[in-house]
Amino acid sequence: MAGLRHGDGRWCFLSPRGARTAAELAERHEGVEVCAGNQEVVDRAELVILAVRRRDWRDALAGVRVDGKIVVNVMAGVGHDDLRRTLGAGTTLVRAIPLPTVRERRSVTVVHPSHPEVDAFFARLGGALPVADEAAFDVLSALTGTLTTHYAYLAALASWATGHGISPGDADRYVRGLFQGVGRSLGDETRSLARLAADHETPQGNNERIRTTWFTPANVEALTQALDGLLADLRSR
Structure with missing residues (x-):
């Protein structure tokens, strides 16, 4: 899990679950901070990125409150209905398929549904491709x-x-x-x-x-x- 925010010099907040990787990223990149837990990631972020393995997401979100946050789900095969049962019906959810080449800002990222803040975020990484429904999203996910x-x-x-x-x-x-x-x-x-x-x-x-x-x-x-x-x-x- 990761959280993103602009404004105070610290813009990327990482979960401690992958401690070694998180520590390496924080050391390598300015503006990256490892938080004490997933709730702190959510509390400090504007965009919450769910990027855990599919079998681990329920444990990662156990007891975490995401009220008022935008949650970007990049986990293949985990749809909105599954997450809403855990996070609540009022949660703002966006699915996304960021490819490895977003690191060079050279690949378009499929998103559903379109959301102005999420679209703008991925536009800076190579472009956003909003699709109309989860059926279309799954087709493009299969292509990956x-x-x-x-x-x-x-x-x-x-x-x-x-x-x-x-x-x-x-x-x-x-x-x-x-x-x-x-x-x-x-x-x-x-x-x-x-x-x-x-x-x-x-x-x-x-x-x-x-x-x-x-x-x-x-x-x-x-x-x-x-x-x-x-x-x-x-x-x-």
């Missing part, structure tokens, strides 16, 4: 489950090159450079993702060959089923 698959795909490419005599260091370096360039092109929002794919492909060329022989309708269906299964799991909790 594909991040490590992307890295594993890149690792598989490097491993294939190593199997054909390229040194592991050279294979790793080349794959990183290849896809860093592709990543930068994603910043061009004037082109759809489908358009970007087409623009990187020559008819009957190498990219078209791999796409059509590996990313087949069967693979698309397998990916769709995996995402549908994750979405169903998120909505059942």
Whole structure:
């Protein structure tokens, strides 16, 4: 759990639950303070960030009063109804999906519902993307489950090159450079993702060959089923 406030030189208040990590953050960053307990975090904050593991959130909130605070829930699979049963029906709740690249202020953060203070906070970290309901929120939450698959795909490419005599260091370096360039092109929002794919492909060329022989309708269906299964799991909790 963390709390945020502007104005007195101390703007980030951390729970002591993760004592080692909290102490390291307080030592490394000016304006970060470790509180004596979760109630102190809430009392001193304007925005309360719930970022504990899903199985731990009830223990973390036991006995904590959040009257009048804005609570930002970044826990996957924990919806508004679950939290309101613990925090009270009048609590202002906003769900959010901050990605690791908010550290560089380069990723949009999905929020529900839209709230001016929460939207403004994430706007400073790369942008806020409010969605209309929790059903839409869960769909975008499921997409975050594909991040490590992307890295594993890149690792598989490097491993294939190593199997054909390229040194592991050279294979790793080349794959990183290849896809860093592709990543930068994603910043061009004037082109759809489908358009970007087409623009990187020559008819009957190498990219078209791999796409059509590996990313087949069967693979698309397998990916769709995996995402549908994750979405169903998120909505059942």
